[in-house]
Amino acid sequence: MTTGFYKTIDALISPMEQLNVLSKIEVAKLLDSSQSGLYKTFRNCSLAVLNTGNDTDDGKELLERYKDFEISIVQQERGIKLALKNAPTNAFVDDKMIKGILRDVIYTNDEIYSNPKFNLDSTEGITDAVFHMLRNANLLQPGLDPNLVVCWGGHSISRHEYDYTKEVGYSLGLRGLDTCTGCGGAMKGPMKGATIGHAKQRIVNGRYIGITEPGIIAAEAPNPIVNKLVIMPDIEKRLEAFVRLGHGIIVFPGGAGTTEEILYILGILLHPDNKDIPFPLIFTGPENSKEYFERVDEFIGNTLGQEAQSHYQIIVNDPDEVARQMKAGIQKVREFRKHTDDAYYFNWHLKISHDLQMPFIPTHENMRNLELHKNQPCYQLAANLRRAFSGIVAGNVKEDGIRTIEQYGHFELHGDPEIMHPVDELLCSFAKQNRMKLPGRNYVPCYKVIR
Amino acid sequence: MTTGFYKTIDALISPMEQLNVLSKIEVAKLLDSSQSGLYKTFRNCSLAVLNTGNDTDDGKELLERYKDFEISIVQQERGIKLALKNAPTNAFVDDKMIKGILRDVIYTNDEIYSNPKFNLDSTEGITDAVFHMLRNANLLQPGLDPNLVVCWGGHSISRHEYDYTKEVGYSLGLRGLDTCTGCGGAMKGPMKGATIGHAKQRIVNGRYIGITEPGIIAAEAPNPIVNKLVIMPDIEKRLEAFVRLGHGIIVFPGGAGTTEEILYILGILLHPDNKDIPFPLIFTGPENSKEYFERVDEFIGNTLGQEAQSHYQIIVNDPDEVARQMKAGIQKVREFRKHTDDAYYFNWHLKISHDLQMPFIPTHENMRNLELHKNQPCYQLAANLRRAFSGIVAGNVKEDGIRTIEQYGHFELHGDPEIMHPVDELLCSFAKQNRMKLPGRNYVPCYKVIR
Amino acid sequence: MTTGFYKTIDALISPMEQLNVLSKIEVAKLLDSSQSGLYKTFRNCSLAVLNTGNDTDDGKELLERYKDFEISIVQQERGIKLALKNAPTNAFVDDKMIKGILRDVIYTNDEIYSNPKFNLDSTEGITDAVFHMLRNANLLQPGLDPNLVVCWGGHSISRHEYDYTKEVGYSLGLRGLDTCTGCGGAMKGPMKGATIGHAKQRIVNGRYIGITEPGIIAAEAPNPIVNKLVIMPDIEKRLEAFVRLGHGIIVFPGGAGTTEEILYILGILLHPDNKDIPFPLIFTGPENSKEYFERVDEFIGNTLGQEAQSHYQIIVNDPDEVARQMKAGIQKVREFRKHTDDAYYFNWHLKISHDLQMPFIPTHENMRNLELHKNQPCYQLAANLRRAFSGIVAGNVKEDGIRTIEQYGHFELHGDPEIMHPVDELLCSFAKQNRMKLPGRNYVPCYKVIR
C-alpha cells in the first residue's frame, strides 16, 4: 500500500523487553489522544524509530510524509502487541519486522513529570530523575567495569568522515569498549565499526546505547544496531545522561549541534568542583577534517581560554591512537571511582551546575537575553554559549524550532565582540565547510549576530 | 559475639538484583530513622530475612532477641553494600553469608503510598498498585506458559503434614510446575520438594516465589530456597498478589490463617462476574489430616453453601493426583487466557470486590461491627468472614495484633447463630487439633463469640 | 502393560547431549546383537538407567524381571530418538520420561578397546584412555576451580546413615562444592543434600557426576539427580577416573566394596612418588556407625601400618566439620596444582602403579594366587588386598561373579595369618553389622579364608 508516494505496511508486532508488560492504566495513557495524553509522543517516536535507515533527517518532512501512520496496543496472553497502520516499509524484511527496531520505544517521561517525588527545580532532583530514567531503561548495570565511550558528532557528515567514525568504532570494539551515541544519522558509524570489532573479539553482549529525545528522534531515527534505547524528555537531561553514564567522550566533526555538546561538557569540566575528576575527552577526524578542529580549538581558546583547551586532546587521522588514549583515560576513571567509592555505572561525583541542567527554551526573547561576555566565570560563559548554540540547532533541525523561525524570523544574539566575533567566525566556517546544510534543502541561517 | 544469649555477627555483604542500584535519595530514605522514614521497616524486614531457618516464629520475640541489630548502606564502585551489625548467625556458613538470603529485602511500598498516580480508593487503582509492585519485583515475565502454583497452609504443622507438603512439591516440580508461597514456616516444604523435582527434570530456572508482608515476615522468615521475594504492604494486597500471579492454588492443613485465605479465594470465585473463569483450587493433606478438611468443608457447606463447595476438590494423601489435577486445571487456565487475550503473567480478568481489597484493620470496634449473617450475597458473606479470621490471625501472630489484645482484651464477634455456631465449632476443632498453638507458648484465644 | 508382575511402557524418547549425534556406523554398532556388537551392553545399561529409583539392587533380578525390554535407535531430522519396548515405568511421570534419565547412556568403551592408539598394557596408555573417556563425556572443564568431592560408601546402608550422607552433601553444597559418586544406591544421599545446598546458594550449574561401569550399573541404577554420567569399562578404570577427576574423597560406611575403594586410594597415597601430593581423605558417619570406622581403622593399622593411617582423618557425626576440612584440603590441592602447573580438571601427577591399573578378573585361580603377606612394600600389599576385596564384591553383587560362585563354589584366599586374621575379623564384623547383606536375600558368604 502507498500513502502519497511512500510505501507503507500494516502489521502486528511484539515489542521487546519493558514495553510488553504494561498495566491497563499505562496502556490507556499511551493511547489517550487528548491534550494531557501521551498518544502524540508515542506515535511520533514510534514513527521515527520505524523510519530507521531512511535518508531523510528532516523531522517535519517525516511527520508529513507518513501522516496516516497509526499505532495501537493489543493485549494478548503473552504480553502486549503493537498494531501498526500505514507504517514505513523500511523497518521490514520480506514483511517481517527487523528485530532491532521498536523495542521499548517509550519509557514514559510522563513518569518523571507527574511524580511529585522528583523535585525538578533542584540540582539533586534533576539528577535523581535522570538516574531513574536510566535505571528504568535498564542501563545501570552494576557488574560491569567502566568501558562506555560516548560518541558525539554531526548527523550529516561527508562519506569520508563517516568512514572514519567506523574505523574509530572498530578500534574501540577491538579493545572491548562499548559505544553510546545520540544514535541517529552518522553516529551509526562508530556502532557499525564496534560491531565488527566485537565480533572479532567474540564479545556477544556488546552494548550499543542510544540516548535520544522526542524532539530529535524524528530528525535522527535511531540506527538499528542500537540495542538499548532511552528517550530522555529534553536536551538537558539527555546531555546529563551522556555524561553520567559514559566514561569518556569522543567528538567527531559536526556543526552547531556538536559545538553545543562540546560547550556543555566544557562547562562541566571547567567547574571548580570537578577539577580532580578524570574525564577523557578526545576530538578526532580524518586528515581532511583537520581544519574543522583547528577552528573549534581556536574558538575555544579565544572565548574560554587555555584552561578549557587543556581538557581535551585533538588526534587527527589515527583511530588506533584514539582508542588507546580512550582506554588509558577510562583506566584512570576506573581508579578514581574505585578510590572514591563512586559507582562505575553512574557518575555521581560530577557537579553539573543548575545553569546547564535547566531546560533552555529558545524563544526569541530567551535568545536575545543570553549573557555572552567575559565578566563571568569560564564555566558560566560556557553554559551560556551552549544555550546560544542550542537555539541555533533547534532553529535548524527541530520541529518546533523550525516553525518558530518560520513564524517570527531570525533569532537575534548579542554580546561582547570578543565573544561574538569568534562565534560569528565559527558559524561562518561551518557554513563554508557545508556543515550547516540539511540534505535536500538549502541552508537558511536562523540567527543574526548583533554586536 | 553474643548479644544476650544469641550469637551474632558483623558483616559487609552485597545484595542481589534490584537493591544494588539505588539512587542517593533512595538510600537516604531507607536510612531515615525519623517517623516518616523507612529505616524501621527496612531494618525489621532485613532482620527477619536474616533469621531464616531459625525455629522461632514469634515476631515479637525475634525483635527483642536481636534488639542491637543494625543495618546500613555503603555505596561502592560496583553498587551498594549492606553493612550489618549484631546480625543473627543463622544466615552464615563459615562466616560467609548464604547467597539466597537478603536479596531485594525491600522494594519500597513507600513508592506506592507516596505516589499520587495510584488511586488506592478504587478497585482499578489498587489492582494497578499490585501490578506495579509485582513488576518492580521482576515477577511478571511475559515469555512463560502458565505454571505457577500457589501453596497455602499453616506455618506450624506436624512433621507428618510437613513431609506431605514436600511430596506434593516434588510431584509438582516433576511436572515442571513452579511454586509460590507465603514463604515462611512449613511452606518451605513444597519448595524443597519442587527443588528435587526440578533437579531431576534438569530445570535450572525454576521459580520459588515468596510473597510476604512486613507484619508477617518477622513471624515467618522466608526460607532460603525462595529466589524471588516481594514484600507487599498489607495482607489484602498480598492476597491479591497471590491470586493475580498464581494459576492455581493448593491449600494444605493450617489453622485460622489458612481459613482466612480459603475464605478470600472463595469470596472471589463466588462473585458472579467470575463464574466462567477457570481457577483450580485443591485442598489436600495426608491421611491423618483428613478430619481437618472434613471440618473445613462442613463449615463452608454450613455457612456459604453448596455452590462454594463446588469450587474446590479435596484430595487426601495422593501427591501425584494433586499434581495431575493441578496441571490439568492450569491447562484450562491457559486455554481461557489465550481465548480471552488475558495475560499469562497477571490475571486481569478476575474481579476482586472492593470489600476484599480494602485493608481491614482489626480494631476491637471493627471486629465488633462485622456483618456475619446470611442476608447478603454469598461472596459478601465470605468477605466478612474473611475479615473475622484476619483479626484472629493478627491477634495470634502479628506484632501489632498481639499488643492490641494484651492492651484491650479479647475481640468480640457477633452475628447470626447459623453463622457463628459453625465458626465457633471450627475454631474449637482447630484448638483441639493443636492448630492454634504457637511453639513454645501456650495458646490463649484472642476472641469471644457473642451470640 | 505388565510383563510378569512388573508394569512396563513403550515410548519414543530423545536422548540428551552426545547420543543424539551419531554416525550411521555408530548406530549400526550399537544395534549389532552379534557377539562382537554392542547391543547387549547398550541394552543392559539402558535398562539399568531406566530402572532408576527402584528398590532392587540385584542386577541379576533386574535383568530377569525385564527380560522383554528392547531398545532401538530411530534417526530423525533433529537427531536420533530411542524407541523403548517393555521399559520399566519408574522413569516416567504421567507417561512422559523424566528428563534426568537416559542421557548419554553409553559412550562406547568400544572406542577404547578397538583403537590401537591406546596402549592398554602401559601405565601411560591406561591413563590416556581414562583421560579420553572423561573428555568424551565432557567431564574435563578447564575453567573451573577445584571443587569436586568424591563420595564413596555402601550402596545399602541404614536409614540413619543415609540421612547423614544427605546432611554432609548439604554442608558441601552450601560451601559450593560439587559431588561425584558411583551414583547408585545410598550414594544419592550426598547429591540430594548438595541439591538443596546449591539451591540456597543460587548455584544453578552444580555438577552431580556419576561414574559407573556396565557390571555395576544394573545393581546400582544411577539416581536421577546425576547430571553427568560416564560408564567406564571396568572397575580399575572407574577407580582411576574417581581419583584423577576428584579433588578429595569422603568415605561413608559401607561393606566389602567400600573397603576395596579405601584400599585402592591407600595403595596410591602410600606410593613413594605420591608422598608430596595433597589429597584430602575423610572417613565419616553418624554416631552409631562409629564402630564401623574403628574396625576399619584397626584393620588398616594392623595390615598396612601407621603411615597408612596418617593419610585419612575420621570425623564422627559432624557434617559441617567434614565440609570445612574438605574445603581446606581442596584449597591445598589448588595451591599444589597451581604451583606444579598440573591441570585442575585431571590429576596427572598422581602415580598409580600398574598393579592397581590392570583389570583383576576374580577367577578362582586368581583369587587363590593373591600374595597377601608383609614381605612387600605397603603400597603393593594394599593393591593385593584391594584385589581380594574386589573378588568378594564381585561374588556378592556382580552378575558374572554371582554366577561363578554358583558354578564353582567359594573363593579360597590364603596368606600370612597377620594379614588374614584381620581380614577375617573385618569381614565378620561386617556380617555382624549386617553390612554384607543384600535386601530381600539372605547373605551367603562367597569366600573361605584358608590359613
Next chain:
Amino acid sequence: MTTGFYKTIDALISPMEQLNVLSKIEVAKLLDSSQSGLYKTFRNCSLAVLNTGNDTDDGKELLERYKDFEISIVQQERGIKLALKNAPTNAFVDDKMIKGILRDVIYTNDEIYSNPKFNLDSTEGITDAVFHMLRNANLLQPGLDPNLVVCWGGHSISRHEYDYTKEVGYSLGLRGLDTCTGCGGAMKGPMKGATIGHAKQRIVNGRYIGITEPGIIAAEAPNPIVNKLVIMPDIEKRLEAFVRLGHGIIVFPGGAGTTEEILYILGILLHPDNKDIPFPLIFTGPENSKEYFERVDEFIGNTLGQEAQSHYQIIVNDPDEVARQMKAGIQKVREFRKHTDDAYYFNWHLKISHDLQMPFIPTHENMRNLELHKNQPCYQLAANLRRAFSGIVAGNVKEDGIRTIEQYGHFELHGDPEIMHPVDELLCSFAKQNRMKLPGRNYVPCYKVIR
C-alpha cells in the same frame, strides 16, 4: 622485534575450546617434529591463522617471511597455553591477541588417518570420517533448523565484487541465515555482511563457519569473524564437508578454483540417486560480473548440457532476491529432511560418487591421464573436469603445486575437442578478466591444452 622486514612478537596465549584439554600424548604428538610427527602441520596452520588479515595470499611467501616462527605448548593448571615466538603482529591489538584468532587451530586429521576404524577406501568410510571430523569440531548441532548457506567464490576479486558479497551476506543475515565459507580471501565479505544483519536482528549466536585445509590455509588465512573453524585433511573431504553441512550454496565470481567447486556440486546433483533431493544453488554477482556467469553458464551448457544448467539459477545484482530464493530453497530442504527423517545437521542422503571422494593428486601423469570426453555419464564427466580444474588451482596457489610446476613444467591436458575447446575458452576468458592473477605476481599459466 623484526625478522627480515616483518614485525614479529612473542606471546603466551590461551587457546579456546577444544585445544585446551589435551592429553599428554596428544601434546607430545603435536610437538613431535620428526617425520611422523604433527609439528610441521601444526606450526604452519598456526602461522596461517595468526597471519589473518594480511594482504598476501601466497602461501609460499608467507612461510618464507616468517621462517623463524615457533610454537610450543605449555601445560598449566587451567589447561594448556600456547607459547609463540616470532609471530606475525597482525593478530595482536596493543600486544594482546585478538580473541577470534587461533582457537582450535588443529583438530588432528591424524586421528582419521591413524585410526583403523575409518575405511578410507569405501564411500561409507570416507563419509563417516567427514562426519567425525565435523562432530569433533562441534559443528553438528541437532537443535537447529536448517539455515546454513555455503558461499563459494574467488579469493581475490575486485573491490566492486567484494562489496557485493557483503551486501548478499547482509541480506542473508537479516533473514536469520548463517554463513559458511572457505574463510579466506574475499569470502570474508558474506560474513562481514551477515554480522551486521545479525546485529540488527539481535542474533547473538550466529555461526560463521570456516572449512579449510592445510594446503590452502597458508594462502587464504581465515578471517577473524570465523567463529567455528575446521581444517579438513584434503580438498575432497573439505568439499564433502561443505555439501553435507550446508543447506544451500551461493557461488560468487571467481576463477579456476570456483569452477572446480561448481563442477564438484554439479557432479553430485547430476547423479541419478540425487535427483529428488532439493539443493538450492545460486550463482550471483554485481552487474559488471554478468559476463563471468554467462561464460560459466555457456561452458556448462556446452560440456554437461541442459540438465546441468537446470540445477542452478543465475541472479544478477539483486542481493535481496538471492536471499529470498535461498531462504525459499532451504525451506524445501527442511521439508524434505523432515519427510525423509534425514538429519538437519548432516546431509546423509546425498550420494557422492567414489570418483568425487577420492583424493586427486595432480601429478603430471594424473593430469595427463584424465578422461575428458562425452562417452560417459554427465556426472562422471563433471567429476573428471573437476579434477582438471583442481590441478590448475594447485599449480597456481598451493605450495606443492607451485613447486611441481617450477620443477617439471606445465601440466598437459588432453581430451575431445568438444570438451577441451570450451575449457580452453573458459580459462582464456578468466585470464582476460584478470581472474587468474595473484596480487603482486604476474600470472603464469600452469597448463597446456593438448588437443
